Structure formats: structure tokens, C-alpha cells
Amino acid sequence: MCCTVASSPRAWSCWPAARTGAIVADAGTEKRVVISDDAQALATSVARRFIDRVAKQVDRGKTVHICLTGGSMGGAVLRAAAADPRTGGIDWSGVHFWWGDERWVPRDSDERNERQARAALLDGLDLPAENIHAMASSDETLDLDAAATAYADELAQFAPADRSETGPWPGFDICFLGVGPDGHIASLFPDRREIQITDRATAAVRDSPKPPPERISLTRPVINSSKRVWMVLAGADKASALGLALAGASYLSVPAAGAKGRKRTILFVDEAAAAQVPPTLIDRDY
Structure with missing residues (x-):
């Protein structure tokens, strides 16, 4: 049994999961780190929570906006979600999918985050085509700048009437983020103008310091207006980035350190990624 541990006196719910630990960090944003044994257990744990959250919101009649990420763990989580027996019983008609970033490559390129997500989960859902909000590709009519503007315009169409907690974009129920070894999130890289x-x-x-060189990315205000930011990290090469993010590094140099949700900020990691976390920050009774 895994129970969330808060950095404030509030009580959090308990979620079933594989053996995990929790790291309490940054009381101002209530960041938490949940540790799974390995990458596969991590993907399964995150997918279970994802399906649970979507199912609850749909059952309440809510429109749900999800922001997806790419990378190996992004795909692994979606494949695990597709395998969850509850997935087929969800009414997906009110769920919208967006992307935190996209590679500026042709539509059918295997490098596109959209292509990975479709193959892993989206194409298997009974989901209206208009609920998949993919960014433009390099083989279409728009240039890179126009494509970025077009995606901002599409986001604005789904902005809430009350924008006190967001800008002209939807407040994502969950914003998935991968984290690079350098601490980048989406396509916001350290010490660059985009962050x-x-x-x-x-x-x-x-x-871009990571190929392909041209991309489109959501900006930090959009990410941080999400209700929940879920960062998913696996592997020893992510240990340094995790440690810096928890230590309160500048978001300009470690973008992951500045990612936070309005309600929850959770870093889901495997044991290898957690290797450099100080033992004093780990609660093994979590």
C-alpha cells in the first residue's frame, strides 16, 4: 500500500501501488517523490493513477484536459494505461489530449511524440478525432513560428471563462513531463530564452541542444497552471537532475525545478533515478 505524504498538515489519500517511498520537499509547492522499484513498475504505477483520475473526473461529468509527454517513459506509461482493464470502460468523449512539446519533423516520423502516443494508447480509444490536439508538422503548410502560434490559438479556444488561475489556455487536469539528464522539461532547455x-x-x-534541432514547446506559465504536474523519471542518468530539482535549483538552469502544479506536483521515479537523493528526504514508511 502506498500513501501520499504531504509537506503540509493536510491528509492525502492512499493509492495502491508497488513498494514505494516518498520524499517530502519544497513545502511551498507540496512536491512529493514516489519511488518504484524499476521502470516497468514505475510505468504501471503512474498509469494506474492516471486511469483512476480520468475515470473519476469523467464520472463527475467533467471535461478533462491531459497534456502528454514523449520519451521512453512517456510511451511506457501510455502502454500501461492501454493495458489497464478499466480503460475500455471509460467514456473518453469528454477527454482532450494535448502535448507539452513536439519535434518539428514530418507527420509520419517516428520521432513525433504524437505518433508514439497514438500507437501506445490514443488510437485504441473510442475518442473523437477532434479531442486529439496535435501540433503541426514540418511537412505541412505552416512554418515553425506560425505553427507555434496556431497551437497557442487552439489552446485559447479551450480556455476557461474564469482565467484567474490560468491564461488563455486550459488548465490541464494532468500535465505529464519527462525530465532530461540536464533537467529540461518539454522543450524548455537550461539557460535558453524559451524557459x-x-x-x-x-x-x-x-x-535545440538535443536533436532534432527544431521543436514547438509549451511555455512555463502553461505548464504551471496545470492542476497536477506529474514528472516521470527513470534511470541513473536522471539522478543528478532529480537531486537538483529537489534542492531548489534555479529553474533557468534546471527547468524541472520550476515545474509545479496548482494542486499537486509529483515526481514519479524508479530506484535508479533516486540514487542521489539524500536519505533524510526519503520516508520509507510511505
């Missing part, structure tokens, strides 16, 4: 953008929803990224 500093606060006046618009999307950014065109050129000369």
Missing part, C-alpha cells in the same frame, strides 16, 4: 518566456503559451525552438 524565460512568460507572455505567450507556446515557443518555437531552434538549435
Whole structure:
């Protein structure tokens, strides 16, 4: 049994999961780290929570907005969600899928986050086509800057009437984020101009330090207006980034350190990624 551990006196719910631990960090944002044994257990644990959250919101008649990520763990979580027996029983008609970033490559490229997500989960759902909000691709009519603007315009169509907690974009129920060994999230890389953008929803990224060089990314204000930010990290190469994020590093140099949800900020990690976390931050009775 895994129980969430809060960094405030509030009581959190208990979720069934594999053996996990919790790290209490950054009381201001109530960040928590949940540790699973390995990458497969991690994907299964996150997928179970994802399906649980979507099912509850759908049952309440809510429209649900989910922001997806790419990478190996992003795909693994979606494949595990597809295998969850509850997935087929959910009414997906009110669930919308977006992306935190996309590679500026042709539509049929295996490098596209959209293609990975469709193969892993989306194409198997009874989901209206208009609920999949993919970013434009390099083989279409828009150039990179116009494509970034077009995605911002699409986000604005789903902005809530009350924008006191968001801008002209939906407040995602869950925003999934991968975290690179350098601490990047989406396509917001350390010490670059894109991580500093606060006046618009999307950014065109050129000369990315990670290939492919051209990308589109959501900006930090959009990510941080999400109700829940779930970062998913696996592997020893992520240990340093995790440690810096928990230590309160500058988000300009470690973008993952600045990612936070309005209600929850959770870092789901495996044992290898947690290797450099100080023992004093780990609650093994969690």
C-alpha cells in the first residue's frame, strides 16, 4: 500500500501501488517523490493513477484536459494505461489530449511524440478525432513560428471563462513531463530564452541542444497552471537532475525545478533515478 505524504498538515489519500517511498520537499509547492522499484513498475504505477483520475473526473461529468509527454517513459506509461482493464470502460468523449512539446519533423516520423502516443494508447480509444490536439508538422503548410502560434490559438479556444488561475489556455487536469539528464522539461532547455518566456503559451525552438534541432514547446506559465504536474523519471542518468530539482535549483538552469502544479506536483521515479537523493528526504514508511 502506498500513501501520499504531504509537506503540509493536510491528509492525502492512499493509492495502491508497488513498494514505494516518498520524499517530502519544497513545502511551498507540496512536491512529493514516489519511488518504484524499476521502470516497468514505475510505468504501471503512474498509469494506474492516471486511469483512476480520468475515470473519476469523467464520472463527475467533467471535461478533462491531459497534456502528454514523449520519451521512453512517456510511451511506457501510455502502454500501461492501454493495458489497464478499466480503460475500455471509460467514456473518453469528454477527454482532450494535448502535448507539452513536439519535434518539428514530418507527420509520419517516428520521432513525433504524437505518433508514439497514438500507437501506445490514443488510437485504441473510442475518442473523437477532434479531442486529439496535435501540433503541426514540418511537412505541412505552416512554418515553425506560425505553427507555434496556431497551437497557442487552439489552446485559447479551450480556455476557461474564469482565467484567474490560468491564461488563455486550459488548465490541464494532468500535465505529464519527462525530465532530461540536464533537467529540461518539454522543450524548455537550461539557460535558453524559451524557459524565460512568460507572455505567450507556446515557443518555437531552434538549435535545440538535443536533436532534432527544431521543436514547438509549451511555455512555463502553461505548464504551471496545470492542476497536477506529474514528472516521470527513470534511470541513473536522471539522478543528478532529480537531486537538483529537489534542492531548489534555479529553474533557468534546471527547468524541472520550476515545474509545479496548482494542486499537486509529483515526481514519479524508479530506484535508479533516486540514487542521489539524500536519505533524510526519503520516508520509507510511505
